[in-house]
Amino acid sequence: MALEGMEIIAIAVVIGLFVVILKQFGIWEPLSLEDSCDNDLVLSMVRHQPEGLEKLQAQTQFTRKELQSLYRGFKNECPSGLVDEKTFKTIYSQFFPQGDATTYAHFLFNAFDLDRNGSINFEDFVLGLSVLLRGSVAGKLRWAFSLYDINKDGYITKEEMLAIMTSVYDMMGRYTSPSVQDDAPLEHVDKFFQKMDRDGDGVVTVDEFIETCLKDENIMASMQLFDNVI
Amino acid sequence: MAAGVAAWLPFARAAAIGWMPIANCPMPIAPRDHSKRQDELIILNVSGRRFQTWRTTLDRYPDTLLGSSEKEFFYDEETKEYFFDRDPDAFRSVLNFYRTGKLHYPRYECISAYDEELAFFGIIPEIIGDCCYEEYKDRKRENAERLQDDQEENKDLKMPNMNFRETMWRAFENPHTSTMALVFYYVTGFFIAISVITNVVETVPCGATANQKDMPCGERYTVAFFCMDTACVMIFTVEYLMRLFAAPSRYRFMRSVMSIIDVVAILPYYIGLVMTNNEDVSGAFVTLRVFRVFRIFKFSRHSQGLRILGYTLKSCASELGFLLFSLTMAIIIFATVMFYAEKGSSSSKFTSIPASFWYTIVTMTTLGYGDMVPKTIAGKIFGSICSLSGVLVIALPVPVIVSNFSRIYHQNQRADKRRAQKKARLARIRITKTGSSNAFLQSKRNGLLNDLLELTGTEEDGQKLSKSTSLLESQHHHLLHCLEKTTAHEFVDEQMFEQNCLEMALQSYPSCSPSASSRDGSVGTCCSRRGKRSTHLPNASIPPAHQGPLHELSAIRIQCGEPPSCVVSRSSLNLKTDDSSRVNCKGGQITTAIISLPTPPALTPDGDGLHRPPQRRPPIHPPAPSIQTTSSSSCANIVKVSAL
Numbered sequence: 108m109a110l111e112g113m114e115i116i117a118i119a120v121v122i123g124l125f126v127v128i129l130k131q132f133g134i135w136e137p138l139s140l141e142d143s144c145d146n147d148l149v150l151s152m153v154r155h156q157p158e159g160l161e162k163l164q165a166q167t168q169f170t171r172k173e174l175q176s177l178y179r180g181f182k183n184e185c186p187s188g189l190v191d192e193k194t195f196k197t198i199y200s201q202f203f204p205q206g207d208a209t210t211y212a213h214f215l216f217n218a219f220d221l222d223r224n225g226s227i228n229f230e231d232f233v234l235g236l237s238v239l240l241r242g243s244v245a246g247k248l249r250w251a252f253s254l255y256d257i258n259k260d261g262y263i264t265k266e267e268m269l270a271i272m273t274s275v276y277d278m279m280g281r282y283t284s285p286s287v288q289d290d291a292p293l294e295h296v297d298k299f300f301q302k303m304d305r306d307g308d309g310v311v312t313v314d315e316f317i318e319t320c321l322k323d324e325n326i327m328a329s330m331q332l333f334d335n336v337i
Numbered sequence: 338m339a340a341g342v343a344a345w346l347p348f349a350r351a352a353a354i355g356w357m358p359i360a361n362c363p364m365p366i367a368p369r370d371h372s373k374r375q376d377e378l379i380i381l382n383v384s385g386r387r388f389q390t391w392r393t394t395l396d397r398y399p400d401t402l403l404g405s406s407e408k409e410f411f412y413d414e415e416t417k418e419y420f421f422d423r424d425p426d427a428f429r430s431v432l433n434f435y436r437t438g439k440l441h442y443p444r445y446e447c448i449s450a451y452d453e454e455l456a457f458f459g460i461i462p463e464i465i466g467d468c469c470y471e472e473y474k475d476r477k478r479e480n481a482e483r484l485q486d487d488q489e490e491n492k493d494l495k496m497p498n499m500n501f502r503e504t505m506w507r508a509f510e511n512p513h514t515s516t517m518a519l520v521f522y523y524v525t526g527f528f529i530a531i532s533v534i535t536n537v538v539e540t541v542p543c544g545a546t547a548n549q550k551d552m553p554c555g556e557r558y559t560v561a562f563f564c565m566d567t568a569c570v571m572i573f574t575v576e577y578l579m580r581l582f583a584a585p586s587r588y589r590f591m592r593s594v595m596s597i598i599d600v601v602a603i604l605p606y607y608i609g610l611v612m613t614n615n616e617d618v619s620g621a622f623v624t625l626r627v628f629r630v631f632r633i634f635k636f637s638r639h640s641q642g643l644r645i646l647g648y649t650l651k652s653c654a655s656e657l658g659f660l661l662f663s664l665t666m667a668i669i670i671f672a673t674v675m676f677y678a679e680k681g682s683s684s685s686k687f688t689s690i691p692a693s694f695w696y697t698i699v700t701m702t703t704l705g706y707g708d709m710v711p712k713t714i715a716g717k718i719f720g721s722i723c724s725l726s727g728v729l730v731i732a733l734p735v736p737v738i739v740s741n742f743s744r745i746y747h748q749n750q751r752a753d754k755r756r757a758q759k760k761a762r763l764a765r766i767r768i769t770k771t772g773s774s775n776a777f778l779q780s781k782r783n784g785l786l787n788d789l790l791e792l793t794g795t796e797e798d799g800q801k802l803s804k805s806t807s808l809l810e811s812q813h814h815h816l817l818h819c820l821e822k823t824t825a826h827e828f829v830d831e832q833m834f835e836q837n838c839l840e841m842a843l844q845s846y847p848s849c850s851p852s853a854s855s856r857d858g859s860v861g862t863c864c865s866r867r868g869k870r871s872t873h874l875p876n877a878s879i880p881p882a883h884q885g886p887l888h889e890l891s892a893i894r895i896q897c898g899e900p901p902s903c904v905v906s907r908s909s910l911n912l913k914t915d916d917s918s919r920v921n922c923k924g925g926q927i928t929t930a931i932i933s934l935p936t937p938p939a940l941t942p943d944g945d946g947l948h949r950p951p952q953r954r955p956p957i958h959p960p961a962p963s964i965q966t967t968s969s970s971s972c973a974n975i976v977k978v979s980a981l
Contacts, residue, residue: 113678113715121718176376179391183436184345202349232348240352247354256354275356285545299359320358329357329364336347336367 155188157229167233168241174233181229189226192216206280214271218254244330248317261312263303268296380418381432385419396433401459404434435459442469448476486752487759502788505583525576526639532569532632535562538661570606573599573632594647595638602632645749649742656741660734664701668731672699678716685712696720701727755961773813778828780814 127271163174170337184186184198192213199212219227219235238246253259257267279287303311303319320326357364379395381388381403398404421428427446431454434440442451442465454460463863465473499507508518539562544653555562577599584590605625637643650657673692679687686709687693696709700723711720821827829837 114682114711117678117715117718120722151937172376172961198345198667199349202346215355218352236348236351239354248358251355251358255358272359274361295361297357298361316358325360325363326357330354331358331366332357332367333350333354335369336350 109187155228163233165235169237177233178229181232186310189228191226193225203278205282206278208278210274211278212272214254214257231276240333240336245317247330248320249313252313252316263314264310265296265300268299348507373393382418382420383425385430388432390432397435403458423457424454427451431458431460439466440464441466442473444472448480486755502583507578509583525572528569528572529632529877531620535565536629566606573603598631598634601628602635605629641749645746649745653741656737663730667701668694668697674719675711675716678713678719679711682712697723700724702731703728743946759946774828776810777814777817811940874883
């Protein structure tokens with residue numbers, strides 16, 4: 108019996124080897140799942156061409172030269188014309204070497220990716236920048252609101268705010284002075300909500316947000332801070 | 338922060354607006370960008386090839402040449418571009434660095450040229466991107482090795498005063514340095530060979546004697562073999578002790594591989610002497626004899642190839658380890674399988690798994706002795722799979738080892754080639770050096786001849802002699818001339834110098850009376866030189882020469898002295914003796930010198946020649962002392978010329 112057992116095993120092994128060899132030659136293609144490599148191949152060949160200069164000029168507050176300069180820098184970094192989230196996170200993390208900027212970068216990515224297709228193209232980029240750098244204060248505040256409102260439902264809940272706050276504190280890293288306590292984000296969120304949530308319903312709406320910020324001097328002053336970045 | 342993301346900085350700053358509503362404290366003031374230049378195109382002209390880029394591209398790296406204000410030094414106002422007189426091909430990589438933030442090393446580029454370009458543009462090579470870093474480091478290492486080799490050989494060539502011990506060590510390490518060393522080298526090699534052959538022949542059956550059966554030669558001619566062995570071991574011991582004595586660091590020498598081999602080679606003999614011949618230790622004694630075979634490794638001192646092989650095996654230790662490990666795994670697996678497959682068959686040789694090891698090893702290495710073969714079908718199937726996999730497992734690490742060996746071997750070949758070419762290289766360097774110094778001397782002579790001839794009025798001959806020298810050359814020569822004037826010495830060419838030394842060595846004893854003052858002594862030698870020239874007689878000719886025309890001697894004196902400093906200085910050009918007479922012998926050589934140059938009429942090939950320059954001296958004296966010096970030095974130079 109043991110003899111036959113070994114024989115069976117031997118024959119099975121031989122058959123297995125044959126199968127492997129045949130598969131190599133592509134003669135016999137068993138029902139294997141499709142390779143996912145093909146999908147990747149397809150995606151990487153996608154290229155995005157931005158809209159014409161005139162259209163962008165009309166949509167944003169940038170001059171022609173500024174748009175040209177912006178596009179050149181953008182295209183230099185992303186030759187395909189699209190920034191996916193991973194690249195975005197890598198780039199943004201380089202500015203904050205001490206902490207972990209990936210979470211905040213994720214939120215930022217969503218704030219810029221207006222059409223939610225998983226990649227930022229030049230239009231998204233430049234429209235966002237236009238609001239931030241050349242827009243009105245109300246526009247900037249609205250942009251900030253959209254950043255905090257993770258699920259884009261028009262309300263900032265405490266959980267959303269906590270997530271944002273934690274990600275901002277994460278960017279600081281461990282080596283801070285005074286060192287960041289574990290409940291610091293929560294405290295900060297509570298303070299924020301105290302300030303912003305007028306009607307005390309536990310959520311902050313756009314109007315509450317804008318109204319409160321317009322009244323705050325510090326916030327108003329800091330909004331103008333980056334006006335001459337480009 | 339890489340420059341690549343510098344382009345995103347404005348974006349990151351703009352996005353910071355998202356923090357503003359959360360912040361509780363006021364924000365710091367933003368830095369103002371005072372240089373609010375519109376981005377403009379810059380033209381970089383590198384040896385005629387024009388590169389254009391944006392100014393902001395270059396500004397990304399402010400601590401390099403192109404990114405800082407240093408490039409303003411290269412700005413050409415008329416053409417409104419920056420001109421660099423550098424290699425445009427290498428500049429491509431430099432500019433790409435600014436554009437992409439990654440520095441690449443092109444393969445076709447010479448490593449030192451590339452390093453120079455990087456140094457010029459202020460870019461540190463350490464930021465070469467990962468894609469090219471390996472290549473760069475490899476090339477750099479090779480270059481460093483080459484330079485190191487050259488230096489080491491220079492070290493070998495220079496011969497300071499080494500004591501006996503150092504000489505001996507050098508003789509041991511480089512047998513080519515002296516004949517003794519070479520002889521020793523060959524003798525030891527011969528004895529190693531003798532010893533090994535002896536060991537081998539010892540065991541050969543020598544033919545039956547009358548009463549006994551075939552026995553090995555070792556037992557038949559015990560005494561002869563013993564004597565041979567003793568002789569070899571004596572030689573090896575002496576060699577080892579001498580090496581130990583000569584080694585600069587005895588401890589390090591004792592730890593080196595070669596010395597351990599030496600010790601292991603000679604130790605069995607001594608242990609054999611010490612041990613008695615009783616049976617219980619004779620077994621161990623026999624084992625010790627095996628170690629005698631290690632003498633063959635002593636050949637590695639004599640053979641480069643053996644050393645390379647050893648070095649290769651050492652450097653491939655990981656590959657060998659991998660090979661061994663994978664083989665072991667496969668052996669165990671297949672041995673187990675074969676054992677169980679053959680278990681059922683009767684009279685099977687596969688009695689246990691360890692017993693199957695032998696079959697597996699023999700099969701995997703494709704030896705196939707055939708002393709153990711599977712009989713069942715399953716056994717045969719697994720046996721064939723075993724042999725196929727054996728081929729694969731062994732074939733995989735072997736190319737790695739081979740390529741390692743080949744790399745090291747080629748490196749050695751390169752080193753040997755370099756050594757062989759070294760002579761030619763040094764000769765080339767020497768020729769260029771002497772060429773330039775000869776050019777200087779030649780130009781001096783020509784210039785001074787010209788002066789001489791102007792004075793005598795034969796202009797056309799002077800012009801014939803003067804070659805046209807470029808501005809660069811003339812400036813260089815002027816510089817050398819200034820140096821001469823500063824130190825009040827003169828440049829001489831090598832042969833002249835050596836000739837002086839030789840003649841000094843010959844002349845110094847009979848010629849100068851030590852009691853004489855420097856002047857007189859010098860005169861004496863000059864006279865003796867003259868005497869030598871005419872008759873090659875040593876002392877006899879001196880006295881008459883001594884009484885020779887005083888004005889000649891005085892002339893010589895005047896000639897050879899510019900002030901005593903000159904005299905002294907000339908002697909310092911020679912060897913260290915304080916024989917200032919040496920100097921004036923140069924003056925004495927005027928006689929011989931004069932023959933070769935045709936034109937200057939004063940230069941006649943006999944002692945009278947000395948008259949002429951002195952005779953000419955009176956007219957020359959009054960005008961200006963400078964001419965005097967020129968004439969004297971011209972005479973002196975003429976001296977040197979002829980001796981060439």
